[in-house]
Amino acid sequence: MSEQNPPVDRVIALIREALTVEVPDPDLDLVEADLIDSLALVSLITEVETAFGVELPLEDFDIEKFRSARQIAEYVDAARVSGGAP
Amino acid sequence: MTAIRPLREADLEAVAALYAELDKRDPRLPAPGYAEFFQRVMLDPPLADPEIPSLVYEDSKDGVVGFIGSHVRPFHYRDKPVRLACSGPMVVHPDHRPRGVGALLLRRFISGPQDATFNDRMLDPVHDMWTRLGGTTDFTTTIGWVRVLGPVSVSATRAFRRLTGRYRIPGRAIFAPADALSRRRRRPPRPAGAVELLEGDALIELVGGLGREFELRPDYDERFLRTLFGSMESVNVDGQLVRSLVRDESGGIAGAYVMYVAPHGPAEVLTVIAPTANAGFVLDHLLFEAATRKAVEVRGRVEAQLFPHLQSRGCRLSRDYWTIVQSRDRELVNAVLSGRALLNRFDGEWWMRPRPEPTLAPLAVSPALAAAGNLLGEIPIPV
Numbered sequence: 001m002s003e004q005n006p007p008v009d010r011v012i013a014l015i016r017e018a019l020t021v022e023v024p025d026p027d028l029d030l031v032e033a034d035l036i037d038s039l040a041l042v043s044l045i046t047e048v049e050t051a052f053g054v055e056l057p058l059e060d061f062d063i064e065k066f067r068s069a070r071q072i073a074e075y076v077d078a079a080r081v082s083g084g085a086p
Numbered sequence: 087m088t089a090i091r092p093l094r095e096a097d098l099e100a101v102a103a104l105y106a107e108l109d110k111r112d113p114r115l116p117a118p119g120y121a122e123f124f125q126r127v128m129l130d131p132p133l134a135d136p137e138i139p140s141l142v143y144e145d146s147k148d149g150v151v152g153f154i155g156s157h158v159r160p161f162h163y164r165d166k167p168v169r170l171a172c173s174g175p176m177v178v179h180p181d182h183r184p185r186g187v188g189a190l191l192l193r194r195f196i197s198g199p200q201d202a203t204f205n206d207r208m209l210d211p212v213h214d215m216w217t218r219l220g221g222t223t224d225f226t227t228t229i230g231w232v233r234v235l236g237p238v239s240v241s242a243t244r245a246f247r248r249l250t251g252r253y254r255i256p257g258r259a260i261f262a263p264a265d266a267l268s269r270r271r272r273r274p275p276r277p278a279g280a281v282e283l284l285e286g287d288a289l290i291e292l293v294g295g296l297g298r299e300f301e302l303r304p305d306y307d308e309r310f311l312r313t314l315f316g317s318m319e320s321v322n323v324d325g326q327l328v329r330s331l332v333r334d335e336s337g338g339i340a341g342a343y344v345m346y347v348a349p350h351g352p353a354e355v356l357t358v359i360a361p362t363a364n365a366g367f368v369l370d371h372l373l374f375e376a377a378t379r380k381a382v383e384v385r386g387r388v389e390a391q392l393f394p395h396l397q398s399r400g401c402r403l404s405r406d407y408w409t410i411v412q413s414r415d416r417e418l419v420n421a422v423l424s425g426r427a428l429l430n431r432f433d434g435e436w437w438m439r440p441r442p443e444p445t446l447a448p449l450a451v452s453p454a455l456a457a458a459g460n461l462l463g464e465i466p467i468p469v
Contacts, residue, residue: 031184031185034184036184036186037183037184037186038183038184038186038187038188038189038211038215039189039211039214039215039218040186041186041189041190042186042189042192042193042215042218042219043218045189045193046218046219058090058193058194058197059089059090059091059194060089060090061090061190061193063185063186063187063190
């Protein structure tokens with residue numbers, strides 16, 4: 001991971017803070033585990049954008065890459081590099 | 087890979103299939119009229135604005151699995167032209183709801199080039215979504231009002247709804263004799279002045295004269311209103327469209343209202359447009375016309391100019407749908423929250439229920455009903 005890549009534990013802390021959800025495993029599929037629904041997703045996107053200073057894409061936001069804490073960290077990193085969509 | 091993109095004509099059948107669940111239909115059965123309806127209100131001019139389109143969510147495997155309608159209305163804020171976009175209806179295939187499809191569609195829609203976005207027919211889950219995306223709730227218009235005209239029918243309908251979950255009680259006219267006794271006491275009195283069919287040019291004149299009270303107001307043209315009213319007459323709402331212009335005793339325009347009226351059923355008010363000074367007078371005409379057309383209750387939402395007149399006319403307050411507004415321009419939001427915006431239910435998704443069966447003629451243009459109304463000594467029904 002690059003230096004700018006947000007550490008997975010920061011993403012886990014953000015999920016705990018924003019959604020009051022404990023993530024036991026950084027690779028846990030949050031959708032599969034029913035921890036993310038539409039409402040939680042909206043909150044998480046907004047929180048991630050604010051916390052990491054990125055704008056996540058509008059048209060091609062790929063939920064398949066936003067399903068675990070580790071994926072979210074990688075997604076944010078890719079968005080930073082490309083200045084938009086990963 | 088998935089993508090959010092503008093609605094295209096080729097998507098209309100898929101969107102109609104998504105609506106099957108909303109309408110409790112079998113999605114495998116054809117839905118005649120749906121695609122044409124969506125084409126007219128969401129793709130064709132003058133109702134559609136290609137710069138702020140309706141959106142679909144396309145899944146690489148399952149195709150179109152989500153949809154959000156866009157209804158863009160030209161408005162004036164003071165002297166400045168602005169565009170208001172009303173979202174909805176929003177439909178997502180059940181299998182894709184846990185993936186946040188609805189939230190992503192709404193997020194993309196709100197980020198469009200419109201000056202403000204609003205919705206006035208929201209249930210709790212979508213309202214929560216909007217709030218998290220930065221929307222502001224307009225609590226005044228979230229309050230509804232009800233004026234009961236036929237208490238027996240209303241009680242029977244509520245009991246039927248509790249038992250069956252359905253809103254339309256079959257054979258509801260059987261309660262009319264029981265209502266008749268109490269209706270005499272509850273019937274609104276005949277007001278002075280007169281009503282006639284509300285045409286586009288009169289509505290434009292009326293709204294144009296309300297700039298002092300409503301700094302945010304619609305900027306309709308006749309073609310737009312003709313298409314809008316035509317579409318509103320073709321939908322599957324309980325009742326038929328009634329649009330009336332109210333004139334005072336000297337023949338001047340006092341105001342207007344638009345509602346759906348179902349004989350022996352509800353009258354649903356979409357708008358009451360009047361300056362504050364005339365709002366009570368126009369409301370009197372509305373209640374009288376609803377009673378004349380045999381509605382058993384009249385339902386609307388609280389608007390700032392109506393509020394002082396509701397209690398004295400026997401209207402009770404109730405919970406209604408959420409109304410929410412979002413804009414980067416805080417002044418526009420404040421105009422809505424402070425009652426200085428003229429937002430009509432027909433500018434949004436409230437009435438947008440495609441009708442699979444043939445269209446019925448509106449009551450307002452039925453000569454037979456007009457003649458019957460005149461014979462009964464009721465108000466002249468516009469023809």
